[in-house]
Amino acid sequence: MNRVFGDRKTILILLLPPLAIYVLLKVVPVLWSLGLAFFQGNTLRGFEFVGFDNFTTFVTDGAALQSMWVTISFAVIMTVCQVTFGYLLALLYVFVLRKGSAFVRTAVFFPMVLPTVAVALLFRSFVAVGDNQGPVNDIINFFGGDSVEFMASTSGTMATAIVMTLWSSMGFYAVLLYTGLLDIPDEIIESARIDGASGLRLVRNIIVPLSAPILLSSIIFSLNSTLKVFDSLLALNKGGPGTSTSPLTLYMYRTAFEYAEYGYGSTIALVLTLLCLVFTLTVFRSSNKRVED
């Protein structure tokens, strides 16, 4: 039997096309990009080997450090918000709405499938000021405040980006964590109730520890997707005002394709990859430690 399922011809026919695409269009470019990180220049100008110069440039490049700061702060704030809101919604679905949660669950999930560009342009109009003032500033005016031009300040743009990303993704994290909560056996919750745990204590002492694995997955997934933030900050305000909300991804894109610095662009891409790796491993390690304690 095993000999039949070890048939070389079948393996080759079925595996070769996907493997070829994966290797040629993903693995080779990644290695190539790794190499480019040590060069300066572009295809037209030619490349020059510069060793670790790009990396020393990076640590002294104000714009690069600023965009790294944007990326990290956005990812950390976003992950905290997404997982917290997602978890609260999941608790609402499982313990308060119970069987009636299907509609709410679906409705809150929907924005997740909308293109980020469309969502960003929507929110840009939603918080607009001037001739065509959006609802947000109308509400601020109603309560007696002056209109705020969110897109004119760094903090305003970041706040809008965070609210907007939360708006579109909280339903997704809620569903993710909801499935995790469903896996907790009823008996455990029931016996905890009988032992007198209720409300917050039940959540803190029983439910959170039991859903720790899915919380961990959510945190890692959230960090990995928000560290790569690109569309939302670009479409919302072009990484502005100026470049003050431009994340690493956007800085890399501009360096490589607007200033044609392929080498330095690859270095920035490598830093981004390492950042994802470091964050994932850190979360993983710290959670393992806590489990051992």
Place this chain on the structure above:
Amino acid sequence: MTATQTLISARPRSRKTRPAPLRPVQPLGRRIARVVRRLPVWLLVTVLLIVVLYPQLWMILGSFKTQTEFFQNSTWALPETWTLENYVAALTRGNVAVNYRNSILVTFPSVFFIIIFGVAAGYVLEVMIWKGQRKMLLFILAGIMVPGQMILVPLFTVYFRAGLTNTLWPLILTYTAMGLPLTTFLMAAYFRSVPREIFEAATMDGSSPLRSFFVIGLPLMKNAMITIGLVQFFSVFNDLLIALTFTTRPDLATIQVGLLSLSDEYGSTQYGPLFAAISINIVVLLIVFVFLNKKIMAGLAAGSLKG
């Protein structure tokens, strides 16, 4: 892992409900007390739904307003007439119609290739038995972590040299390569949940493994292919990075790139067409979502829990 498996099998599951104890009809006072106690919950849910739905509704309503309405009427007002002028303007004056055509021309082939190659690779990695298949799975899995930025520069160089930058092929090829690792992994997981005996029985009956793949594997994976296909559809259709990098001509731009340039051109002057172009996205995806939300939600959740 258990969570992933429940998600992957995508079976509708609901929390076991305890049998309701027989209850005598409650007096009115207690019923009112119950309603009052539930009031904060309903309030919370209402606020939640308004926050989620109103921005979308506001955008769609705005797509019917004329330029003067934008300036003179309150932003909360309903449109005075329900004309499709803005939609016509967006589709004809802007490039939106061409953008949509490009998006469709890119998305469907990409998703097709991702699914076909992914299911084939999943079959080989899970059902077939050969030396190094674990290592191969890990090798393909490693591709999930790598950000798209890592492959942009080399691929741009190659596509440019090969003279492909005047076509939509760079997008299709890149999306296929980027979608493959996750799809392969999920397909392998789906194949794992299929009893081996099915394939062994087919072999007993004289079917070659290649034939079994087409005759048994593919039909068995129909559900999985639709679910993952939807996930990949959204990630390709909604992508901006790859489309922005590899489309050098405006008439090759996908809808996301088109929306971005539309907002640059008209964004601060012509609200109607921009609102209309965004609303088309919302309405089309809403229709898809209404019919397929269970599969989409299960698929997206499975895609995030790799392991």
